[in-house]
Amino acid sequence: MRGNVWLVRGLLIFSQLAALITFIAIIGQKKPPESPAIASMPVIPNIIASSPIIAPEKVSQTTPSPQINKIEFAANYQPRYEISWAHPNNYGPRYDRDVNGVAVNNQPIIVIHETVNSATSAVNNFQTPHTNENAQVSYHTLIKLDGTIIYIVPREFRAFGAGNSVFRGSKGIETVKTHLQFPPSVNNFAYHVAFETPLDGRNNTKNHSGYTQLQYNSLAWLIAQSSVPEARITTHKAVDRSGQRIDPRSFNSEKFLSLLKSYRR
């Protein structure tokens, strides 16, 4: 009997050891779990493959066709947004006749700006009722450094984004005079969108470090919601006739247009 007890004990210990060894072997074969930070990250478009967040070789391993994934990224991108409507004193109606009563029917254009100051101070300014007409300003939308879109003026209204200005399109010069005292401008047919300026650009220098990838993504996403053709997307600098506006400084139009194409597919 004693011998049998020891035999049973021996068998038990042996079977437990065998189970433990098998368990370790199974665990050893299992791939380590993917880092949740990478697994939950959206597919990165080719344009930011060199971003330090993911090394380029990592992107090429997981994205055999950058073109397809760029489109997938565009299809899934959904920027954060806020609504901070401007005071109605800082925008007006879009007119179907100019100040002289001549009918106008320009196709829309999109004008890209930068705030120079922070997004918060720009929004505060737009929400302040200004009795001095020269101080009445607004954009339709503003894109913060983190890519958040702030809606400021409903698109069916005329935001006061540009003063003395013209758009030079395929049909020649386009501008509309809507006020007796002010020079004609593109505002009557423009959609104004501004980037929040980076910290090193809160001054009058000619350049700064540029806008964030999130800002480019949100701008491309926003404009892709419209059918405004590329030829009618412009900058404040390009439409300005005062010689004083140089925004958006350090804007990478190639980067933007490449993103816009992927968002419009």
Ligand SMILES: [Zn+2]
């Ligand atoms: Zn501007």
